[in-house]
Amino acid sequence: MTLLSILGVLSSAVFSGTSLLYTTLGEIIDQRSGTVNLGLEGVLLVSASAGFALTSITGQPYLGLLVAMLAGGLMNLVMGYLTVTRRANQLASGLALMFFGFGLSAWIGRPYVGAKINGLPRIALPGISNLPVLYASLFRFDLLIYLAVPAAVLVWWLLFRTRWGLGLRAVGESADIAFASGRNPRRIRYQALFVGGLLAGLGAAHLSIAYAMNWTEYMTAGRGFIAVALVIFSKWHPLRAIGGALLFSGAVAFQLLLQSSGFQISPFLLSTIPYVVTILVLVLWGGTRSHSAPASLGRVYQGSE
């Protein structure tokens, strides 16, 4: 096993972890406001396909990025309409949104299967230009990767250091009390879903425009559900999500490393580790009330007529 292969594995972990992190951040905002969005898988697919389609048409990856974000926000607004305005059950609405995403993305992406695009430009890390080309090529990341950790910090700041974030978390804990103290739970949940959708769109755009640079039907392959698991794993906290995303994508990288060093272990079993760890951690927290799930998560705000 060479240093090069280790670095290569790490580099690919960073690439696959980035889209996970953005998606998880989006879902954290949704859930902090009290909405479980199980339709994330569908949101990601629609964003990924819309972003890819626009990049393919215009040749402008950043424009594609923007459209992917908007698509994510709009998809989440559908969720908002169902669960906030029409007060439908959140789990069922999310799953319906997921099926909607399956269909819509297949329709949007159909003409672009196999299309070639210019992905997001990659910028080399400063100070590594004197490394051998082979090494340097591993450390050429796109803008979204550089912005991933700052984005997590930004989300943390928004949620925990701004008035808006305070209101959002208050609605997630108890919509009725937030209403009584003069906030508008409906508007806040809509806002949270829209912002969360923008972030999910970024994650999806990174997948289709920067990482894979192609579109295939159902290309997200369960990432939406991984992100939902990650939200739980990171205790609804944006900064812990960074570690969580690294763990989930690192499990894949780790397995590649083991294989290259001659260990025979099934990649599939290794991929289950993060989930098992999450469940074990939840069990350990279990009896105590210290875990920080928003108290009214999943509850539909019935209003006060």
Place this chain on the structure above:
Amino acid sequence: MTPRPEAVRRFSFLRARVLEALIRYGFMVLFALVLFAIILLIAGKDPIQSYRDILTSTLGSTYGLSEVLVAMTPMLLTALAVALPSRLVLINVGVEGQLYMGACLATWGALTFSGLPGWILLPGMILLGMIGGSLWAFIPGLLRALGLVNETITTLLLNSVAPMIVSFFVFGFWHSPMDTNKTPNFVPAARLPTLFGTRIDVSLLLALALLLIFWLLMRYTRWGLEIRAIGGNPQAALRNGIPVRGYVISVMCVGGAIAGLAGMAQVSGFYGVLLANFSRGTGYMGFLISWLAGGDPLGIVLTSFVVAVITTGGNLLQLTRDLPYAVINILLAFTLFVVLARPSLRRSRRSA
């Protein structure tokens, strides 16, 4: 995530207002059809012709109808696997995973004991499938009964684990010499018998029988009464000496067993082979159907039938209208959206 009151609110098809309900559902489906027609128009397809094709290809012929029933079978089972725990206000989002584990264990049986005659092998596979599913549901049930972790979260997480375990066995040990992502075809003795020369297999009858048993059980037995009592008020039930924990665990396990049976029926009846990622959302569809039907057995049958007509019609859109098969999910989702947006209609009726 605590149990929500609206999860148990039932929309019984057996009430006196069956006709009214049918009319309202009819309007909802019509509205969804109009929405999807707009999509078809944007895609440059003729919506009316498309709908006529879907209808004639599904309901217009015996073969079409049989295909609808084939598509409906796993939905009935997965919806029942959600409906039973929902009577205890348990939210089983994990049918997808339980289905995979059922299929996994049933496949092990089919591959290991392929020499046995069908009358031993098939019941054995059914048993194994049910064990697989119930094991997968036992974990969330136990954790919930002990008050450690909410079952919604655990079932969701385990959903992601089960397909990986199936992949582990398929890619690692069971794959056929030709393909790495699936097992060899099952021997004929390991296939569920089909009916009337169509692709409908015995699992449809099993599913309908289980729904009937579910209905009778809930209505006429002590278990049903106690389950309803717990669903109504767990604290009061506990005070009256009903073993709530035991019910939570066993009902989750039975739900899982039904999901496992659905998985077994998929590999043994429908596919005749275990594919690595064979189910793409069947379990989630079951959750939706059960929720839309309010956990009501007859409602599950009717809703499954409508959904099956839509998904079966999707095949035709793909063949004749040159649209990807997945596009039919848009029509499905529109229907679901319209029905999900329903509660305000109910509210206005109550206030009237």
